Amino acid sequence: MLKDIVVLNEKETRGGFGEGILEAGRKNPNVVALTADLLGSMKLQAFIKEFPERFVQVGIAEANMIGIAAGLTIGGKIPYTTTFANFSTGRVYDQIRQSVAYSGKNVKICASHAGLTLGEDGATHQILEDIGLMKMLPGMTVIVPCDFNQTKAATIAISEYEGPVYLRFGRPKWPNFTPENQPFEIGKAQFLSEGKDISIFACGHMVWKAIEAGRILEEKGVSVEVVNIHTIKPLDVEGILKSIQKTGCAVTAEEHNIIGGLGDSVAQVAARHFPIPIEYVGTNDTFGESGKPEDLLVKYGLDTPNILAAAEKALIRKKH
Amino acid sequence: MDAKSTTYLAGEIRKTALSMVYEAKSSHIGGAFSMADILAVLYEDVLHVDPSEPKMVDRDRLLLSKGHACSALYAVLGLKGFFPMESLASYGQDGSSFLTHISHYIPGVEISAGSLGHGLPIACGLALAAKRKARPWTTFCLMSDGELDEGSNWESFLLAPQLGLDNLVVIIDYNKIQSLGFVKDVIDLEPLIQKFEAFKWEVFTIDGHEIQEIYTTLSSAKAARNGVPKVVIAHTVKGKGVDFMENKLLWHYKSPNATEYQQALGQLD
Ligand SMILES: Cc1ncc(C[n+]2csc(CCOP(=O)(O)OP(=O)(O)O)c2C)c(N)n1
Ligand SMILES: [Mg+2]
Numbered sequence: 001m002l003k004d005i006v007v008l009n010e011k012e013t014r015g016g017f018g019e020g021i022l023e024a025g026r027k028n029p030n031v032v033a034l035t036a037d038l039l040g041s042m043k044l045q046a047f048i049k050e051f052p053e054r055f056v057q058v059g060i061a062e063a064n065m066i067g068i069a070a071g072l073t074i075g076g077k078i079p080y081t082t083t084f085a086n087f088s089t090g091r092v093y094d095q096i097r098q099s100v101a102y103s104g105k106n107v108k109i110c111a112s113h114a115g116l117t118l119g120e121d122g123a124t125h126q127i128l129e130d131i132g133l134m135k136m137l138p139g140m141t142v143i144v145p146c147d148f149n150q151t152k153a154a155t156i157a158i159s160e161y162e163g164p165v166y167l168r169f170g171r172p173k174w175p176n177f178t179p180e181n182q183p184f185e186i187g188k189a190q191f192l193s194e195g196k197d198i199s200i201f202a203c204g205h206m207v208w209k210a211i212e213a214g215r216i217l218e219e220k221g222v223s224v225e226v227v228n229i230h231t232i233k234p235l236d237v238e239g240i241l242k243s244i245q246k247t248g249c250a251v252t253a254e255e256h257n258i259i260g261g262l263g264d265s266v267a268q269v270a271a272r273h274f275p276i277p278i279e280y281v282g283t284n285d286t287f288g289e290s291g292k293p294e295d296l297l298v299k300y301g302l303d304t305p306n307i308l309a310a311a312e313k314a315l316i317r318k319k320h
Numbered sequence: 321m322d323a324k325s326t327t328y329l330a331g332e333i334r335k336t337a338l339s340m341v342y343e344a345k346s347s348h349i350g351g352a353f354s355m356a357d358i359l360a361v362l363y364e365d366v367l368h369v370d371p372s373e374p375k376m377v378d379r380d381r382l383l384l385s386k387g388h389a390c391s392a393l394y395a396v397l398g399l400k401g402f403f404p405m406e407s408l409a410s411y412g413q414d415g416s417s418f419l420t421h422i423s424h425y426i427p428g429v430e431i432s433a434g435s436l437g438h439g440l441p442i443a444c445g446l447a448l449a450a451k452r453k454a455r456p457w458t459t460f461c462l463m464s465d466g467e468l469d470e471g472s473n474w475e476s477f478l479l480a481p482q483l484g485l486d487n488l489v490v491i492i493d494y495n496k497i498q499s500l501g502f503v504k505d506v507i508d509l510e511p512l513i514q515k516f517e518a519f520k521w522e523v524f525t526i527d528g529h530e531i532q533e534i535y536t537t538l539s540s541a542k543a544a545r546n547g548v549p550k551v552v553i554a555h556t557v558k559g560k561g562v563d564f565m566e567n568k569l570l571w572h573y574k575s576p577n578a579t580e581y582q583q584a585l586g587q588l589d
Contacts, residue, residue, distance in 0.1 A: 040500040059469030059507035060436050122419035124434030291414035
């Protein structure tokens with residue numbers, strides 16, 4: 001049951017990245033870190049302290065960073081590029097497309113401050129399109145872990161996977177509820193509850209909101225299946241199908257534009273294999289703005305009550 | 321040019337920006353202070369702008385490419401009457417148009433910026449438009465030193481002389497610090513004058529806190545229509561005006577707490 005999930009603490013997912021890259025670095029001497037003048041924001045201090053010779057500061061030059069990372073892979077290194085999500089994707093899309101994705105380079109593009117919860121820095125930094133941009137690239141793996149512990153596990157796991165990866169995480173302190181030292185299986189959906197009335201598919205920070213909404217539904221006697229789709233590509237088609245064939249309706253929740261994000265990936269599975277009513281929770285074709293993370297989630301319709309409302313709508317549509 | 325009133329305006333810019341950043345708990349006060357004197361001179365005596373008509377066709381354009389330091393630009397626009405000063409209270413608050421990276425929603429602001437390395441290409445476009453339309457305005461682009469790491473700028477530095485954009489004046493706020501490091505340690509820009517000269521720009525070097533020097537240089541750079549774009553390297557101090565902020569890496573991101581706020585305000589008065 002969702003009510004049995006315990007919050008261990010509140011921590012920034014980017015902190016999980018910082019710990020994860022340190023551990024990945026200890027396990028594999030080929031892991032190197034690059035940053036475009038954001039080593040503090042990206043929590044790289046511990047890695048740099050232990051492995052100063054495996055760190056590259058490229059300056060505020062993201063395009064150069066991606067190219068350098070692509071080049072480093074040819075020498076057998078496993079480069080992790082680090083900057084904000086906005087500058088990790090849109091800023092350098094052609095570099096990623098040509099030099100990383102098309103040529104199948106083993107670059108790990110690690111992106112913090114994604115989504116609305118970037119907060120005060122506002123629209124210029126608040127990318128809500130990056131999942132779409134990255135999942136459209138052939139061969140790119142796209143991972144959006146839900147909390148600190150999972151971000152740490154994913155950061156380590158991608159060092160053991162050969163191929164380009166986009167790893168997306170965030171800025172604020174957030175409920176940390178998945179186990180420490182968990183195994184992380186790329187491409188495998190995580191079922192947080194079993195239910196038969198409705199599926200809620202979420203990624204990133206929104207997984208916690210989905211749990212909150214799911215708890216309220218459980219209290220109302222609705223049997224909810226909350227599924228953490230931490231890997232948006234490759235998508236766990238089998239897992240999603242198994243869930244929707246049982247529940248017959250779904251809600252998707254993401255800190256991203258509903259055009260081109262997790263919701264569309266789930267909807268494509270449904271459309272192709274098992275059509276059901278699906279309601280989307282996410283930003284709706286808009287840019288963000290400055291504000292406190294929680295307030296922005298409310299304003300843009302990404303809060304727990306929005307997931308609840310979407311669930312109620314999906315349940316009604318299922319009946320008709 | 322009245323150095324006294326410009327110095328006073330610079331002080332007001334700093335105090336206003338400090339209060340905004342303090343109230344909003346936002347960042348980037350160091351980079352706002354380093355360019356405060358430059359902004360004061362620009363708005364007091366150099367830019368042809370009209371607060372009552374911010375979209376005036378032949379206004380001079382100032383593009384703030386280092387959009388994170390917007391508190392100082394919002395402050396000077398408010399002080400000059402582009403909008404009521406009270407509206408600055410909403411800076412960084414939920415629902416406000418005063419985003420914590422410079423926002424084109426605000427009267428007097430030409431472009432939104434925040435992602436570094438975007439201002440100069442747009443400035444080149446504006447300068448080119450003025451040339452093609454035979455309009456008199458001058459385009460100014462205020463950039464940071466760390467921002468010069470971005471390759472997009474160097475594409476513009478290469479192109480502007482080719483296009484003969486002598487109506488373009490770039491100002492570099494050379495405060496020697498970027499996000500969490502000194503510029504010389506991240507990517508040393510030196511020798512900077514020679515780089516620009518090799519790119520065929522007319523180069524000026526000034527103390528970015530000397531009001532008279534800023535004025536003389538900017539006004540002559542603006543006036544000279546001699547076929548070449550101008551770049552003004554302004555040597556500045558990050559956090560200028562508050563002793564515990566000056567030259568400190570910390571004050572790129574840090575937001576002042578109540579004690580620091582009062583102390584800083586005391587020093588600026
Ligand atoms: C493209 C891009 N990359 C990274 C950042 C994050 N960032 C914000 S300010 C800053 C460094 C600021 O240093 P500088 O450019 O010298 O500005 P100033 O010292 O005038 O504040 C960085 C890296 C950004 N805003 N845009
Ligand atoms: Mg600087």
